[in-house]
Amino acid sequence: MNPNYEILEQILRLDCEAGSATMEWRNAQKELTALAEKTKSSEELIQKTKTDLSFLEGELRRQYKRIDELEERKAERSGKLFAAKNDDEHRSFKREVDHIDRDIRDATRKSDDTESQIERLKSTYFSAEETLASALAASAEERKKAETAQSESSGKLADIESIRNQHLEKLEPRLNQHYKRVSQISRNANGPIVRVVDKACGNCHMGLAPQVLNTILRGNDVQFCPSCNHILLPPQNQ
Numbered sequence: 001m002n003p004n005y006e007i008l009e010q011i012l013r014l015d016c017e018a019g020s021a022t023m024e025w026r027n028a029q030k031e032l033t034a035l036a037e038k039t040k041s042s043e044e045l046i047q048k049t050k051t052d053l054s055f056l057e058g059e060l061r062r063q064y065k066r067i068d069e070l071e072e073r074k075a076e077r078s079g080k081l082f083a084a085k086n087d088d089e090h091r092s093f094k095r096e097v098d099h100i101d102r103d104i105r106d107a108t109r110k111s112d113d114t115e116s117q118i119e120r121l122k123s124t125y126f127s128a129e130e131t132l133a134s135a136l137a138a139s140a141e142e143r144k145k146a147e148t149a150q151s152e153s154s155g156k157l158a159d160i161e162s163i164r165n166q167h168l169e170k171l172e173p174r175l176n177q178h179y180k181r182v183s184q185i186s187r188n189a190n191g192p193i194v195r196v197v198d199k200a201c202g203n204c205h206m207g208l209a210p211q212v213l214n215t216i217l218r219g220n221d222v223q224f225c226p227s228c229n230h231i232l233l234p235p236q237n238q
């Protein structure tokens with residue numbers, strides 16, 4: 001029997017282990033993404049609320065400043081009103097003071113609105129922070145589990161790869177090179193080596209010629225699928 005068959009059997013076994021380690025790694029990755037999604041909406045809400053708050057706080061500062069300015073002007077005009085030399089002057093200053101009073105009332109109403117908007121945003125902000133904190137606490141353990149699974153599977157993959165490389169070195173160079181080329185293009189979960197299943201290629205399911213099958217069953221030259229180029233091994237219960 002061609003000794004490459006025995007080595008290819010070892011490599012296939014490692015490829016299958018690598019396939020399931022990759023699956024474990026992807027599942028852990030998916031879990032971590034799902035956990036991150038859970039906290040994302042609270043984080044976004046917190047961010048948006050912070051931006052809105054600082055905008056409104058700026059507005060409120062401007063509104064307070066305007067009220068201060070109006071109060072100053074009112075004081076100054078009221079002084080003039082008391083010092084009015086005649087009825088006409090008095091009437092004109094009185095009108096101005098009335099206008100300023102109306103402006104002050106408008107400005108105060110605006111700043112009251114802004115103050116209550118800020119209050120509402122603050123309570124949104126605090127409850128989003130609470131939601132985030134409890135989501136983080138609840139997911140801390142799940143996250144740790146997923147992270148452990150992820151690092152274990154990448155460790156497993158690295159171990160498998162180093163053993164597999166040793167086997168690949170023992171293969172006939174032509175087969176080694178063929179394996180590496182097919183692994184670049186293979187979409188098979190367990191890589192470039194497949195078993196014959198029902199007289200067909202285990203990857204693309206193309207039926208194989210009797211002489212190809214005989215060669216494989218006798219363990220002579222290693223055969224590649226004429227259609228997808230995967231390396232063919234005899235059926236499992238051979």
Ligand SMILES: [Zn+2]
Pocket residue numbers: 201202203204205206225226227228229230
């Ligand atoms: Zn095939």
